[in-house]
Structures are given as structure tokens and as C-alpha cells.
Amino acid sequence: MFAFGDAPFLGSAGGTNLTGVAGIVPTPDGAGYWLFSAAGLVQSYGDAPSEPGLSGPLAAPIVGGTPND
Numbered sequence: 001m002f003a004f005g006d007a008p009f010l011g012s013a014g015g016t017n018l019t020g021v022a023g024i025v026p027t028p029d030g031a032g033y034w035l036f037s038a039a040g041l042v043q044s045y046g047d048a049p050s051e052p053g054l055s056g057p058l059a060a061p062i063v064g065g066t067p068n069d
Contacts, residue, residue, distance in 0.1 A: 010046035023065040038062050 003009040010032060020038030027033060032046025038061035040054030
């Protein structure tokens with residue numbers, strides 16, 4: 001993962017298998033974000049609090065996300 005433009009680098013998913021990345025959702029203050037996969041894996045960066053991923057088989061893949069502010 002790389003930062004572009006004025007986006008800060010907040011971490012890397014280098015060693016994580018994020019096959020089927022479904023989206024990225026910023027924190028309300030813009031100083032972090034959650035990156036999530038179609039299978040329900042959630043990675044936190046910057047000031048985004050760690051959130052558990054989904055467990056068990058999903059009925060359908062995750063296809064998007066929205067901020068909750």
C-alpha cells in the first residue's frame with residue numbers, strides 16, 4: 001500500500017492476505033482508516049480502532065462500506 005497526493009502513509013498490509021479488497025473507510029477525523037476484504041477481514045490504520053473481522057462463511061462477499069459518523 002502506498003500513499004498518494006496529500007494522503008499520509010498510515011501503515012502497510014504487506015504481510016496480510018487481503019484477497020478481494022472490498023473497500024476503505026476513513027475515520028471521522030481523517031487520521032486513519034479501515035481496510036476490509038470481501039471475506040470479512042478488517043485491518044485498522046492510523047487512529048482507527050481495531051475492529052474484529054467477520055467469522056464464519058458469509059452468504060455473499062462484502063462489496064462496499066460507508067463511514068459511520
